[in-house]
Amino acid sequence: MAHLSTDVRAALRLFAFYLGNGTLDVEPLEGIDYRTHLLESGSDLEMVFAVFANVLQVDDSCRTTNDSDAQYRAAQWIRRSCAPSYTVDPPFEAWETELHGPLSDAARSTKGGWLWTTRLRRRGTRARPPI
Structure with a gap:
């Protein structure tokens, strides 16, 4: 990434x-x-x-x-x-x-963000993923 x-x-x-x-x-x-x-x-x-x-x-x-x-x-x-x-x-x-929102789950998984999001969910963290 x-x-x-x-x-x-x-x-x-x-x-x-x-x-x-x-x-x-x-x-x-x-x-x-x-x-x-x-x-x-x-x-x-x-x-x-x-x-x-x-x-x-x-x-x-x-x-x-x-x-x-x-x-x-x-x-x-x-x-x-x-x-x-x-x-x-x-x-x-x-x-x-213009305010840019977080990527969709599908887009995030193709850009390497899926793993980051999954790790946060396991920890119970609700922070936004990096864009």
């Missing part, structure tokens, strides 16, 4: 670190303490990661090519969530805010 590249894992880890630490250093968030707001609803935090992951691009070598763009678009989503009067420019396109 393939894993995410080191570059993608690093981009996700650093984004999560900066987000959780309150130091996501992009212009739309200056002066806003967004952490409390994001923790009030799991769906807000879910959408922040969806926007980041949807915008993040990789090259043929699986190296990220636009970490800062992905962080900026996620920050714009956070800002609009905290301050509905904020105008996102350019407006979000549908693909940027």
Whole structure:
């Protein structure tokens, strides 16, 4: 089974670190303490990661090519969530805010996820499988 590249894992880890630490250093968030707001609803935090992951691009070598763009678009989503009067420019396109669900059991078994899901079920864990 393939894993995410080191570059993608690093981009996700650093984004999560900066987000959780309150130091996501992009212009739309200056002066806003967004952490409390994001923790009030799991769906807000879910959408922040969806926007980041949807915008993040990789090259043929699986190296990220636009970490800062992905962080900026996620920050714009956070800002609009905290301050509905904020105008996102350019407006979000549908693909940027699309939520991707878990794979079906059939698709999961062909992608190597079936074993992962089976192990979790045996342990009684209800976590979502990796996508």
